[in-house]
Amino acid sequence: MTDTTDNGWPESYSDPRDRPHPNELRVTVESGDEARAGTLDTAAAVADGESMPAVVSFASVADLRTILTDRRIELLRTLVKTDGAADSITALSDTLDRDYRPVHDDVTLLADYGLLFVVDEGQSKRPYVPYERIHLDVELVGDASDEEPAPA
Structure with missing residues (x-):
């Protein structure tokens, strides 16, 4: 039996760089039921040997916009452009020309999601x-009843 970490990954995957990852991450806005159905479909496709993107879903456009601010998108874009990693949060804050603490907070929040x-x-x-x-996969449709009305 393979030893696992607290999050269920095999011990050999304790470093996220050692885990298998798809080439693409899709960030979506969809209901919990839609996200669950999509996860099941993705799991079935991967089990059949298909390559599928990773998916992170938000319940609403408002939730997505709260997390993916312009600065956080810039941070993600910078990491993607630099082969996916920075030497440290300090090095990333220097690259972004931002103070360390807000960059650290952004990295922590993005990792949490x-x-x-x-x-x-x-x-x-x-x-x-x-x-x-x-x-980023955001579909805007006519029925946005779960969204708060825009301020007048």
Whole structure:
């Protein structure tokens, strides 16, 4: 039997760089039922040997916009352009020409939502995006009854 970490990954996958990842991350807005159905479809396709993108779903456009601010998108874009990793959060903040603390907070939040990973290397934490591309998939439809009305 293979030893596993607290999150269920085999011990050999304790470093997220060692885990298998698809080339693309899709960020979507969909209901819980839609996300669940999509996850089941993806699991079935992967079991059949198909390559599928990773998916992170938000319940509403408002939720997505709260998390994916312009600065956080710039942070993700910077990591994707630099082969997915920065040497440290300090190095990333220098590249972005931003203060360390807000960049650290952004990295932590994006990691909490599964949009990036953090590799713990002793004293240093390396932000890591294993995807070659991140695709934002937001569908705007006529029935937005679950959205709050726009201010007048």
